[in-house]
Amino acid sequence: APYEGIAFQFSHHTVDKDGTVKHAGEFLNVEPGYFPNYDFVRALKDELSQDDGSIFRYSNHENTYLNLILGQLQADAEPPQDKDDLIKFIKTITQSSKKSDDFWIGERTMIDLLEVVKKFYFDPRTNGSNSIKYILPSVLNRSKFLKSKYSKPIYGTSHGIQSKNFNSWTWIQNASDGSVADPYSLLPKLFDDNDEQQVILLSQEDELKNGGAALMAYARMQFEIISDYERNELKTALLKYCELDTLAMVMIYEAWQHELFDQG
8 A cells, every 4th residue: 555654753862871861853754745764764773873772662663664664675676775774774673573574683672661561560540551642641640750850841941851842841730630731731732623524533632642643644744735834833743742752751761760769
């Protein structure tokens, strides 16, 4: 299928040994009619080649898509000149999927934070879901460390945490019941028209709550005639949501690190 396996966006946070957090990079290509997958891998390679640290993902999605792109490179009748470099890179950070012709586990294969959650974390307030959209609010509500650190406008400042899409942002904000508000609810809405079909398809009101909604926003920019203003609004929202997805992994890591090692 022509729409199968489109990798149009990633976000990348780093955590240094001393605990410094930084939104190091991102990629987004929503140019209509353009196949972004190879540029996606090139940009990811550039990002991850800057250090040799552990790479975290959340769920098998990233591994699956990189395997898919590897297959696209191998099957391409007119492959890019850097085909071999891209395949080699993909194999260093992934493991072979069940559909792969050969078997490998890359020396920097991504660590799945979701598997750690499944094995070691339980909170009734997630309603049995392991989605990062539910785990993040749960961890925020339980971690005094995160509440203290992110209750100040330090995110997106030169002296705090560098960010590409936020300025002096405070992540810890209280909901009406006194709990910590879901950070995803603080972000701009993606779809604010009342198109019935969209609402049904999104099934999460009109916030970009999951990858399906991101794909819908991407599809809208690909196939619909929309104004430059609306296109820019959608791009801004996609960048913010994706940045929060990787920040969520950082926050979960920080909370657990503090629980395990910093309480004396």
